[in-house]
Amino acid sequence: MINLASRDIAHGFGRYLLTGLGLGLLIGVTLSMAGIYRGMVDDAKALLESWQADIWVVQQHTLGPFAESSSLHDDVYRGLRGMPGVAEAGNVTFLTMQVKRERSEVRVMISGFEPGRPGEPTLLTAGRPVTRSHYEAIADVKTGFNVGDRIRIRRNEYTVVGLTRRMVSSSGDPMVFIPLKDAQQAQFLKDNEAIRNDRSRLAANPALNRPGVPGLLDAVEANQFSNRNVNAVLVRVQPGWDRQLVAENIKRWKYLQAYTGEEMEEVLVGKMIATAARQIAVFLVILALVSAAIVALIIYTMTLAKIKEIAVLKLIGTRNATIAGMILQEALGLGLIGFVIGKLLATLWGPHFPRYVVLLTEDAVRGFIVTMVICTIASILGIRAALRVDPAAAIGG
């Protein structure tokens, strides 16, 4: 028996292919959206893994530096180092800002760290670690910076001495690592006019500028124009110690919040990325509906264009199942072409996305099945129209 669907497709292959291309673009976007979600999860895990922290200590009753504002005194780490089971502790700060390089600007997350302590980026792809106390930086490759580049953070210039990769914040901003003191300064650094204005205001405040209390004004100024806070302390536990137990001890005795690496991953993936994941899920549903509507309309239009031929086919004794099969095969063929083009496009444009896109085979398989199901459902409209065709329509005008 002749395969009517393949003949019909071959007859108008150009138009069919163009339709498949259109559908492929939609499927490509859908696969990329799924890839972006996977990339976000993967980025979050990679970020936490690269810090190699067993425990994240943050301000009490907060979810940590990524999800909520967290502020700790920068000497807290000393006390933590003395606790049982703690091998190392290091301060870290986080600050999202625009960084200038020559005439361009890049949005980055600045992380302050103490060289040699937890928080220092260890996986370098180029250059060397930070060795000086000030004005050296390590940047994620996504920033576009190169080793030797001079970048401007607030009023100071930094030299990029090393590059790392897969270090991006949950919002996708690539990270730049600078020494802790510089980062603390950058968080609160004001312009000269603002500092002069603040000093004048303090000097004009009789409560802070008492003639009978010499040094009070200086002390207030020193306190106000400096920053002794960090956002988190990263802790590594000694071999053989249960990190959950060490975290519990920190919470109990230091009145701080302590998360194990797994718990911090849960905060990042389960809470921060959850909203983005829901957005992507809604987009995926919308795209699926749009794809279904497009396939349904195309198949329906293709069927309507063949109404007279279908009437003739039915009149000369073609089974309804044969005609329905032809329409279904055309819809599935469209889905197959669309999926192949979509997968190809998603693979090609994936690396050019500003975010890390992970195209998993299992997602592709899922996408293929969903595409085929959508095409099957979408073909119902065309099949219904074909089955309603009266063979009598072939006779007469």
Place this chain on the structure above:
Amino acid sequence: MDTQAVQPAILLEGLRKTYGTGPAAVEALKGVDMAVYPGEVVGLIGPSGSGKTTLLKCLGAVIEPTAGRITLGGEVIYEHGWKIRDLRALRRDRIGFIFQAPYLIPFLNATDNVALLPMLAGVSNAHARQRALEMLTALDVAHRGAAQVAELSGGEQQRVSIARALANKPPIILADEPTAPLDSQRALTVVTILNQLAREYRTAIIVVTHDEKIIPTFKRIYHIRDGRTVEQQGEGREVVAAANA
């Protein structure tokens, strides 16, 4: 033809068809009687709205008559309802259709358009194509077998559509104004072909037509008017004159 000695291929007795019910009912056929014998080409003429197409649809088993009897090759297929369950198979195996326009399947080539019918009847692809080639040869279009429908001229398309109607060698062919889109020469050629095929395959052919060019070629004509048939025998030319009178 000695019509008394041969069983009719098509026999219609008191065939009625009413569309709708109640006051809006329209009686398209009001008791049609007709007999067509194997190897005979019969003309069916009448003004627009007289019931020609309705009669063809009833005969083609695509609409159900309201009353009467249809007998094909001695087998009653309609009397107080269809007597055959699989009307699709009836149309496929026992009735060939030729339409006003060729209505070929545009995505199949000429051979496959013809071969499709035997294939639908379960004939193997090779045998179906062989049979298609025979029919195309009989209609002198075998050399265009590989051509797509769009590449065929109007006359070639009509020949292919006739070959398709004959592909399952049905005892009956219903032709609905098969010469309407053709010029006089081609129209007469088609009628000649139908006559040849009717003789060769012993096929009973009913040709519904308005075409005065071909009416004179029929030996027997049924004139349908207001849903009733009047058989007119003799030379078609006389029939036309009588009808015009």
